Amino acid sequence: MISLTRLSKRYGDRTVLDDLSIRFDKGEVTSLVGPSGGGKSTLLRCVNGLERFESGEVRVQDLAFGPRGSPADRRALAAIRLRVGFVFQDWNLFAHRTALGNVMEAPVHVKKVPLDEAKERGMALLEKVGLAHRVLAYPHEMSGGEQQRVAIARALAMDPDALLLDEPTSALDPSRRSEVLEVLRTLANEGCTMILVTHEMAFARDVSHRIVVLHGGQIVEDGAPGQVLDAPKDARTRAMLGL
Amino acid sequence: MWARLLLCVLFLFAPALAAASEPTAMARVKTSGVLRWGGDLQGGEPYVYEDPAHPGQLSGFEVELADAIAKELGVRAEFHQNDWSQLVPSLERGTFDVILNGLEVTRSRVGRVAFSHPYYVFAERLMARKDDPRVKGLESLAGTRTGTLSNSFASELLATRAVPVLYEGVEEPYLDLARGRTDAVLLDDIIAARYGQPHADLRVVGDVAEGYYAVAMSPSEPDLKVAIDRALAAIVERGELDAILRRYAIDNARQLRLHSWSEKDQRAMLGAEQAAPVMGLSHVWLFIKGAFMTLLVSVLAMSLAVPFGMALALGRSFGPRWLARIAGAYVEVFRGTPVLLQLYVLYYGLASVVRLDALATAILGLGMNYAAYEAEVYRAGIAAVPKGQMAAAYALGMSTPLALRRVLLPQAFRLALPNVTNDFIALLKDSSLVSVITVVELTKQMTITAVDVRSFVLPGALCAGLYFAMSYPLSRLARVLEARLARA
Numbered sequence: 001m002i003s004l005t006r007l008s009k010r011y012g013d014r015t016v017l018d019d020l021s022i023r024f025d026k027g028e029v030t031s032l033v034g035p036s037g038g039g040k041s042t043l044l045r046c047v048n049g050l051e052r053f054e055s056g057e058v059r060v061q062d063l064a065f066g067p068r069g070s071p072a073d074r075r076a077l078a079a080i081r082l083r084v085g086f087v088f089q090d091w092n093l094f095a096h097r098t099a100l101g102n103v104m105e106a107p108v109h110v111k112k113v114p115l116d117e118a119k120e121r122g123m124a125l126l127e128k129v130g131l132a133h134r135v136l137a138y139p140h141e142m143s144g145g146e147q148q149r150v151a152i153a154r155a156l157a158m159d160p161d162a163l164l165l166d167e168p169t170s171a172l173d174p175s176r177r178s179e180v181l182e183v184l185r186t187l188a189n190e191g192c193t194m195i196l197v198t199h200e201m202a203f204a205r206d207v208s209h210r211i212v213v214l215h216g217g218q219i220v221e222d223g224a225p226g227q228v229l230d231a232p233k234d235a236r237t238r239a240m241l242g243l
Numbered sequence: 244m245w246a247r248l249l250l251c252v253l254f255l256f257a258p259a260l261a262a263a264s265e266p267t268a269m270a271r272v273k274t275s276g277v278l279r280w281g282g283d284l285q286g287g288e289p290y291v292y293e294d295p296a297h298p299g300q301l302s303g304f305e306v307e308l309a310d311a312i313a314k315e316l317g318v319r320a321e322f323h324q325n326d327w328s329q330l331v332p333s334l335e336r337g338t339f340d341v342i343l344n345g346l347e348v349t350r351s352r353v354g355r356v357a358f359s360h361p362y363y364v365f366a367e368r369l370m371a372r373k374d375d376p377r378v379k380g381l382e383s384l385a386g387t388r389t390g391t392l393s394n395s396f397a398s399e400l401l402a403t404r405a406v407p408v409l410y411e412g413v414e415e416p417y418l419d420l421a422r423g424r425t426d427a428v429l430l431d432d433i434i435a436a437r438y439g440q441p442h443a444d445l446r447v448v449g450d451v452a453e454g455y456y457a458v459a460m461s462p463s464e465p466d467l468k469v470a471i472d473r474a475l476a477a478i479v480e481r482g483e484l485d486a487i488l489r490r491y492a493i494d495n496a497r498q499l500r501l502h503s504w505s506e507k508d509q510r511a512m513l514g515a516e517q518a519a520p521v522m523g524l525s526h527v528w529l530f531i532k533g534a535f536m537t538l539l540v541s542v543l544a545m546s547l548a549v550p551f552g553m554a555l556a557l558g559r560s561f562g563p564r565w566l567a568r569i570a571g572a573y574v575e576v577f578r579g580t581p582v583l584l585q586l587y588v589l590y591y592g593l594a595s596v597v598r599l600d601a602l603a604t605a606i607l608g609l610g611m612n613y614a615a616y617e618a619e620v621y622r623a624g625i626a627a628v629p630k631g632q633m634a635a636a637y638a639l640g641m642s643t644p645l646a647l648r649r650v651l652l653p654q655a656f657r658l659a660l661p662n663v664t665n666d667f668i669a670l671l672k673d674s675s676l677v678s679v680i681t682v683v684e685l686t687k688q689m690t691i692t693a694v695d696v697r698s699f700v701l702p703g704a705l706c707a708g709l710y711f712a713m714s715y716p717l718s719r720l721a722r723v724l725e726a727r728l729a730r731a
Contacts, residue, residue, distance in 0.1 A: 050634055078640065086638035092631035096654050106639035109649055158639060 007056035018217035031204035034214040085155030089167040093139040125153040145176035162193040268464035282344030283327035289491040315474035342459040347396035361455035364497040368435035369448040387426035390416035533688030547610030552617025577615035590680040605677035624659035664721035
């Protein structure tokens with residue numbers, strides 16, 4: 001459903017993604033792990049064009065775009081953004097909107113969903129992430145865990161075919177992580193396609209179908225959680241996991 | 244403007260202090276060896292001006308007259324440059340001993356200063372456009388817009404006969420008349436001859452009144468007045484004044500009367516001593532009208548500056564490079580040059596291209612100037628919104644315009660709002676600058692009334708009170724908004 005072909009990206013003379021190709025299937029939950037600077041977040045941000053790349057191609061279903069930013073590329077990217085939801089490490093809730101306002105914003109103004117319908121759906125989603133009582137709260141009035149759950153509801157409100165999550169719990173207090181992980185576990189059980197950048201190894205093992213280890217912009221390990229986490233082939237992965 | 248106001252109030256108390264400590268004026272002049280005289284170089288030829296052939300050197304018939312008077316007194320003349328409209332307050336403050344600069348003997352000045360015998364008899368010359376036959380004389384001016392100088396003898400004549408349009412300079416009234424912004428100009432014949440009559444499209448309607456230039460001194464220094472009168476008489480008697488006037492081609496038959504000037508003539512010139520008019524309801528009404536004009540200009544200028552400034556900020560932050568450059572250059576030019584200059588250029592400089600009336604120019608000029616400041620305020624606001632906000636908007640499928648409209652700008656505007664309110668308060672006061680292009684707003688009304696009632700105290704207090712009444716609610720509003728933002 002999502003495939004990256006020969007993707008390369010550099011910051012100056014540092015290679016962040018090195019001729020990388022990978023494919024993610026529908027209904028699959030994939031965890032991207034690896035040391036900082038290994039290219040996990042960059043890979044994720046390239047999928048919905050928040051980050052540009054020098055060469056290669058990003059394909060989501062029948063839509064594909066390359067690095068040039070041609071009108072065709074931009075059209076494809078715009079369509080892809082409607083199909084792929086994104087959850088940021090630091091939430092990025094719209095500071096001037098309530099929880100419900102954040103969730104309704106894109107359906108109403110991008111998809112032109114009628115207000116009543118968007119509101120009803122927004123309430124349902126907030127209830128799903130356990131925030132029915134915080135509907136009218138502003139971001140600054142909520143804890144990090146609550147904000148991240150609103151952010152997940154906001155992404156889901158666009159009915160995406162896949163959800164990209166960039167370290168969704170790493171900016172949270174340890175005590176607040178579980179409430180977000182609980183929501184993600186529910187989504188995984190519902191068969192939602194997810195690509196997740198994370199440092200939570202226990203959680204990754206628990207919910208993922210597949211774990212991919214990135215190092216130096218390359219895939220050094222790719223397989224089922226048991227295989228990757230218990231019997232890694234690559235020396236760097238073994239070092240990272242302390243085996 | 245507030246500083247000016249404060250100075251005006253201070254000037255009022257100065258003469259009492261000065262008079263108390265001085266022995267006699269003549270003793271002071273003799274001891275120091277100089278007669279300090281005040282004038283304004285901006286009045287131009289032939290009064291007092293910088294000699295174009297010798298920059299830094301003064302020329303003019305009043306320069307020669309001042310030298311002659313000083314010589315007669317046995318001292319040296321020393322020129323003090325002073326804004327013409329502030330000559331009398333500066334005299335009262337003791338900046339110089341006498342005013343000698345086309346100061347007309349007017350009702351409102353008699354009593355406030357002591358006038359010597361006159362040194363020039365001028366005519367009030369009425370001019371109109373050649374293609375406009377309506378203006379025939381003083382009586383035909385009813386309802387017409389007639390230009391003249393602020394606080395002049397002509398402005399007193401016009402007050403009840405026409406709609407006076409008041410200027411600070413001598414060239415602008417004729418420029419505006421030629422361009423059709425006014426219907427007539429009434430000014431001293433010397434000014435008309437130099438600055439009005441050369442215009443090919445203008446005609447002289449006639450000389451409709453006579454007035455006098457005299458040396459002005461403090462009423463508390465009668466010995467100085469006696470000495471100046473004596474010196475003047477000697478200069479007139481031996482034909483020196485005639486010679487001076489001839490050198491500047493402003494001698495005429497009217498000046499013959501100076502040779503036989505009597506105390507009776509002097510009394511007639513000064514008129515019956517009149518008590519200064521008291522500030523009444525009619526003045527208050529004029530002040531309220533002035534305040535309304537201030538508010539009108541400020542509100543309309545700001546409602547121009549806000550969207551235009553927003554467009555500039557967006558162009559600078561998100562536009563293509565060429566647009567960002569243009570917006571940046573606009574901001575730097577309009578912030579980096581005085582708004583007074585911009586108003587002049589817009590009103591007089593560009594008059595051959597676009598002919599705006601004074602009020603429209605005032606609004607447009609202030610609006611364009613403040614747009615530059617607003618642009619910077621918004622740009623700071625835009626920069627202060629975290630980068631992740633736009634990323635989140637893009638990730639939800641928003642286009643750049645939609646993301647700006649729904650996400651970035653509402654937040655940037657909230658951050659900018661306290662500064663926008665502050666700027667509006669500043670604009671409220673800066674709007675007093677538009678009096679240079681003949682718009683009579685609150686501060687201008689204050690100076691007009693102050694001359695009329697011969698005191699700055701009440702008009703100043705009323706003016707300050709009205710400004711405060713307009714700006715205080717705004718600063719309260721700014722504080723409420725700030726508090727609300729701090730909570731958000």
